[in-house]
Amino acid sequence: MALPLSYSWRSMLARGTRTAFTVAVIALVVIATTLFWSLIGSLKRTLVSSGSPHNLVVMRKGATNDGSSQLSLDAYQTIRFFEGIARDSAGNPLVSPELVVQPFFHTAGGTRENVLVRGVEPVALEVHDEVKISEGRMIHPSSGEAVVGRIVSKRYKGASLGSELRFGNANWKVVGILDAGGSSFESEVWVDARELANNAKRPLPYSGFRIRVAPDADMDALARRIADDPRWALEATREIDYYKQLSSTANTLYIIVAGLAVLAGIGAIFGATNNMYAAVQARTSEIGTLRALGFSRGAILSAFLAESVMTAAFAFAIGAAISWLLAIAISAALGGIGFASQTFTTNVVVLRVAPQDLFMPLALSVLIGVFGGLAPAAAAARLRPVDALRKA
Amino acid sequence: MKYLPLVWRNLGRNPLRSLLTAAAIALAIALVCILRTMPAGMDAILASAAANTRISTHNEAGIVYSMPYAYLAKVRAVPGVVAAISWNWFGGAIDITKGVEFPNFAVDPDGIAEVYADWGLDPKVFEDFRKYRDAALVGHITLEKHRWKVGDVVTLQSTVFPVSLSFRIVGAVPTSTPAFYFQREYLAQALAAAGVTFDTTGMIWSRVDDPDRVGPVMRQIDEMFRNSEAITATETEKSFIGNFFSGLKQLVTIIQIVAALVTLCIVFIAANTASMSIRERVGEIAILKAIGFRKQTIFSTLLAEAGLLALVAGIAGAATAFGLLKALRVFASGAGPQLGPLTAFVVSYTILVQAIFISFFIGILSGWVPALGASRRSVAQTLREVF
Numbered sequence: 001m002a003l004p005l006s007y008s009w010r011s012m013l014a015r016g017t018r019t020a021f022t023v024a025v026i027a028l029v030v031i032a033t034t035l036f037w038s039l040i041g042s043l044k045r046t047l048v049s050s051g052s053p054h055n056l057v058v059m060r061k062g063a064t065n066d067g068s069s070q071l072s073l074d075a076y077q078t079i080r081f082f083e084g085i086a087r088d089s090a091g092n093p094l095v096s097p098e099l100v101v102q103p104f105f106h107t108a109g110g111t112r113e114n115v116l117v118r119g120v121e122p123v124a125l126e127v128h129d130e131v132k133i134s135e136g137r138m139i140h141p142s143s144g145e146a147v148v149g150r151i152v153s154k155r156y157k158g159a160s161l162g163s164e165l166r167f168g169n170a171n172w173k174v175v176g177i178l179d180a181g182g183s184s185f186e187s188e189v190w191v192d193a194r195e196l197a198n199n200a201k202r203p204l205p206y207s208g209f210r211i212r213v214a215p216d217a218d219m220d221a222l223a224r225r226i227a228d229d230p231r232w233a234l235e236a237t238r239e240i241d242y243y244k245q246l247s248s249t250a251n252t253l254y255i256i257v258a259g260l261a262v263l264a265g266i267g268a269i270f271g272a273t274n275n276m277y278a279a280v281q282a283r284t285s286e287i288g289t290l291r292a293l294g295f296s297r298g299a300i301l302s303a304f305l306a307e308s309v310m311t312a313a314f315a316f317a318i319g320a321a322i323s324w325l326l327a328i329a330i331s332a333a334l335g336g337i338g339f340a341s342q343t344f345t346t347n348v349v350v351l352r353v354a355p356q357d358l359f360m361p362l363a364l365s366v367l368i369g370v371f372g373g374l375a376p377a378a379a380a381a382r383l384r385p386v387d388a389l390r391k392a
Numbered sequence: 393m394k395y396l397p398l399v400w401r402n403l404g405r406n407p408l409r410s411l412l413t414a415a416a417i418a419l420a421i422a423l424v425c426i427l428r429t430m431p432a433g434m435d436a437i438l439a440s441a442a443a444n445t446r447i448s449t450h451n452e453a454g455i456v457y458s459m460p461y462a463y464l465a466k467v468r469a470v471p472g473v474v475a476a477i478s479w480n481w482f483g484g485a486i487d488i489t490k491g492v493e494f495p496n497f498a499v500d501p502d503g504i505a506e507v508y509a510d511w512g513l514d515p516k517v518f519e520d521f522r523k524y525r526d527a528a529l530v531g532h533i534t535l536e537k538h539r540w541k542v543g544d545v546v547t548l549q550s551t552v553f554p555v556s557l558s559f560r561i562v563g564a565v566p567t568s569t570p571a572f573y574f575q576r577e578y579l580a581q582a583l584a585a586a587g588v589t590f591d592t593t594g595m596i597w598s599r600v601d602d603p604d605r606v607g608p609v610m611r612q613i614d615e616m617f618r619n620s621e622a623i624t625a626t627e628t629e630k631s632f633i634g635n636f637f638s639g640l641k642q643l644v645t646i647i648q649i650v651a652a653l654v655t656l657c658i659v660f661i662a663a664n665t666a667s668m669s670i671r672e673r674v675g676e677i678a679i680l681k682a683i684g685f686r687k688q689t690i691f692s693t694l695l696a697e698a699g700l701l702a703l704v705a706g707i708a709g710a711a712t713a714f715g716l717l718k719a720l721r722v723f724a725s726g727a728g729p730q731l732g733p734l735t736a737f738v739v740s741y742t743i744l745v746q747a748i749f750i751s752f753f754i755g756i757l758s759g760w761v762p763a764l765g766a767s768r769r770s771v772a773q774t775l776r777e778v779f
Contacts, residue, residue: 021664025416028657032650039646062488063551070552103454111638114454168453169623200457201592256720260423263716264654267419270412271661277409278668330646337646338639346639351646 002299003290008307012314015279022275023315026368029268030319030361031326033261038327038357040253043339043349047247050183051239052130054086054215056223059208061233065246066100066208067116067344073205075232080209082225084217088126094212096120096127099193101200102345103168105156113338115152116345117167117189119196127212131185136161136176141192147176149186151336151348165189168199184243184341187348210239246341258360265364272372276308280380287380288388301381308373309366316365320358327353395689399696406669413665414705417751420658421709422716425747427651429717431644432743433736434637437568438630444603446507448632449596449613452625458592459622464500466616467596472609475506476598478576484548484557486538492551494534496572498579501527507599508565517563525578528559531569535561548572555582568736597629640734647734655750658702663758666698670762677766678774687767694763695756702755706748713747714739 012019051057058079063069080095087093099119104112118124125131125138139145148159153174158165165172172191180186197205213219223236237245280287287300336348403410449467451457467476477500484496505518513529521527530540540546542561549556559574583590598613600606610626617624627635670677677690721737 018664018668021660021667024660025657025664028653028660032653032657035646035650035653039643060551062485062491064491101454102456104452107638111641112635113639114456168457169451200453256723259720260426263419263423264657267416267423267657267661270416270419271664274409274412274416274665274668326649330649334642334645337642339643340637340639 003295003303005306005310008303008310011279011283011303012307012311015282018275018278019311022272022311023318025271026268026312026315026365027319027322029261029264029368030316030365031323032264033257033364034320034323034353034357034361035326035330035351036257036260037254037360038323038353039337039349039351040250040257041354041357042337042351043253043347044247044250045354046182046184046347046349047243047250048240049181050185051243052128052212053238053240054213054219055127055239056211056213056219056226056236057208057239057242058211058226058234058236061227061235063208063235065341066098067102069100069207071097071206071208071234072232075234076206076209078231079211079226079229079234082222084214084219084222086212086214086217088123092123094123094127096124096210097193097206098124098208098210099196099200099202099205100207101168101196101202103200105152105159105167107155108157113156113346114344115156115167115189116187116341117191117196119193120190121193124190124210127210128180128185129212130183131178131180133176134179136174138176139190139192142195143192144170144172144195145175146172146189146191147178148174148189149178149180151186151350152189153177155335155348159189168196170199182350184347187346211236261360261364265368268368269372272308272312272368273375275311276304276373276376277379279307280304280376283380284383284388287383288385291383291385292389297381300383301377304377304380305370305373308377309369312365312369312372316362319365320353320361323361324353327351395693395696399693399700402669402673402693402697403701409665409669410701413661414701414708416661417658417702417705417755418709418712420654420661421706421747421751422712423654424651424658424750425710425713425743426717426720426737427647427654428743428747429713429737429740430647430734432740433734433738434640434644436738436740437637437736438633444628444630445600445606446629447598447600447606447610447613447626448629449598449624449626450594452623455594457622458594459596459617459624461591461593463617463622463624464593464596467598467613468503470609470612470616472600472602472605472612474599474601475503476596477503477507478593479595479597480576480579480592481552481594482548482574482579483551483553484572485551486546486548488549488551494531494537494570494572496548496574498576499573500576503599504529504573507597509599511565511567513563513566520562521573521575524560524562525575525581526558526560527562528572528574529563529565530561530572532564532566533568534570534572535564537570553579553583553588554586555579557582643734655754658751658754659758662698662702662755663761665701666694666759667762669697670694670759670766674766674769674774674777678769678771681771682775691763691767694766695759698759698763699752699756702758703748703752705755706751709751710744710747713744 059069076097080093085093101117102114103117105115106112139147146165153159161174161177163174165174226234226236331351336350338346338348341347451459464478480498482496482498483492485492501522521529544561545558547558580590600609613626614624717737717739
């Protein structure tokens with residue numbers, strides 16, 4: 001016969017202080033792990049959610065990002081009439097030529113960061129259909145206007161709607177706010193491509209194009225045709241793959257954080273083991289009584305193991321709740337977390353604990369519970385009823 | 393001191409518990425060390441940039457904005473400037489499909505020896521750099537990574553200019569920079585042959601003769617270009633590098649929060665063990681008091697027990713961190729740019745020593761409450777309860 005789960009639960013609660021210590025240790029490990037894990041998760045989500053499955057990114061062969069690419073005007077003029085490219089209602093191809101420049105911006109705190117400024121043409125909003133103007137309006141060409149990402153407008157001096165924003169030795173009027181569902185476009189500023197090229201004195205007008213592929217066209221065939229054209233050394237990548245590749249370096253960070261989490265987890269296992277040994281010791285006579293009453297070794301083992309796992313699960317629940325609140329507090333206090341991106345600009349990520357960020361901490365807690373309880377539970381099960389009763 | 397054997401024996405009374413506690417604290421201390429090393433890597437880079445008379449002039453709009461190359465001569469003419477060289481981003485790649493793997497710049501060979509006197513290079517190396525048009529000075533990190541040695545010839549295809557150049561490595565730069573430097577004139581000739589005009593520069597690095605003069609010289613340079621086509625911003629090397637990584641500030645805050653959480657963890661682990669072992673011994677403590685041991689003696693032996701355990705654990709933790717950091721350094725070298733210098737994982741002895749002290753103090757602190765309680769308890773009451 002098995003011991004009811006409520007026995008384990010009540011035993012856990014009965015030794016209040018000691019349980020509280022263990023719960024605190026495991027909960028702290030959960031909070032630390034969750035914060036890091038969800039930070040990388042947030043970074044990855046920000047990058048991966050940028051880009052549309054219908055778009056191609058065209059860059060110079062070998063350019064790993066549009067900050068390091070340069071293309072000629074004639075390539076643009078020719079490629080935009082390739083077959084398979086979607087067209088707007090007026091019949092113009094949906095090809096967005098873009099120029100990327102990384103000028104200094106100044107934060108309210110007085111520090112300086114490089115921000116990705118994208119020189120665009122009016123077609124950009126149609127090609128990047130996930131980017132919306134949530135407030136204000138889109139820029140008019142050649143009028144010294146800028147639209148800024150939602151995060152940019154909060155992070156930098158003079159970047160709020162209606163303000164004069166100074167960058168690139170010029171003043172720009174902020175006429176709109178870009179909303180891109182939390183993706184990295186919200187860390188960008190968009191201005192007129194020609195104005196930006198003049199301002200930055202760029203020898204070539206464009207860094208790359210984004211192409212909206214027609215719904216019935218073969219995306220890979222179009223990409224191959226662009227790449228194989230002998231006139232220019234170009235490369236066309238699906239936009240989602242482009243951002244996935246930009247986010248792939250986050251995978252190394254996952255491994256580092258997982259390593260640190262395992263380290264913290266092992267420490268917590270030791271703490272939990274200590275605690276359960278003390279629990280077994282304190283209840284020697286009780287175990288003896290239970291065995292004398294006819295409960296099997298297996299029943300004792302599972303009862304103590306259950307107690308340990310319950311403690312860990314309880315700690316996980318508390319830790320997860322605190323992390324969630326802490327993430328909100330951190331986001332409120334810091335605004336966003338800046339990461340350096342491959343374009344040498346600041347990619348701002350809003351820290352958020354998503355449900356999937358909790359799987360790893362949950363698994364870690366359960367393992368802490370199981371491994372922390374295993375040895376003490378086995379010791380409890382090994383006790384002979386006679387000895388246990390005599391000791392007491 | 394004469395009670396040390398007693399303290400030691402008490403720790404050995406429940407060896408499993410002492411071992412588990414020490415291991416848990418050691419792991420937490422190791423984590424704290426690793427976490428604190430991340431922002432320290434950034435500080436180390438800033439501290440190594442302590443050449444306090446080296447200043448950088450660049451376009452006020454950003455490093456990607458250029459300045460006329462003629463600015464270099466004007467900067468060199470400013471009184472107090474010992475030497476100045478220009479830097480141009482070449483964006484050279486070994487394999488164009490892999491992109492730019494290390495920063496590479498075209499610089500002026502005249503003045504580099506003065507501007508980078510702190511590299512401590514043999515004057516002959518700078519002389520070679522000046523003498524050979526295709527000479528390159530390369531950061532030792534990049535040399536090791538690509539298994540190059542002085543004398544090797546490497547070809548870089550520019551991602552900025554329509555040229556590909558072959559360089560002969562004439563020297564290794566001993567600092568932590570991965571950069572690759574070569575002569576501006578070599579690039580200028582290649583571009584002239586390709587019909588590209590080349591009359592701009594991205595940055596000018598200068599050496600000022602006197603630390604006290606740095607401020608006025610910087611102001612004078614910026615004043616000189618205030619009304620020209622490219623307004624400049626001049627700053628010290630430390631400020632330049634600090635600004636370069638300023639975007640990572642919030643990330644550092646989060647790392648510090650997590651390090652603080654893990655430290656708090658140690659408090660709970662240590663306090664739990666201290667309270668467990670003292671509670672089990674109340675009877676024994678009462679007897680010690682009954683036979684004449686003073687309150688203070690009992691209190692300090694109990695405290696010493698908690699402190700000693702934490703100290704040993706702290707030392708073990710610092711040693712673990714030392715080993716892990718070395719391993720992480722190798723692993724994280726391919727971690728990509730998102731964390732910048734945060735994944736440099738350079739071992740700092742200050743952090744390791746601090747961690748040992750932190751551990752010891754937490755041990756003492758966590759033993760305080762239960763030890764005080766135990767030493768103050770009335771003998772009669774305890775003995776009545778226990779027997």
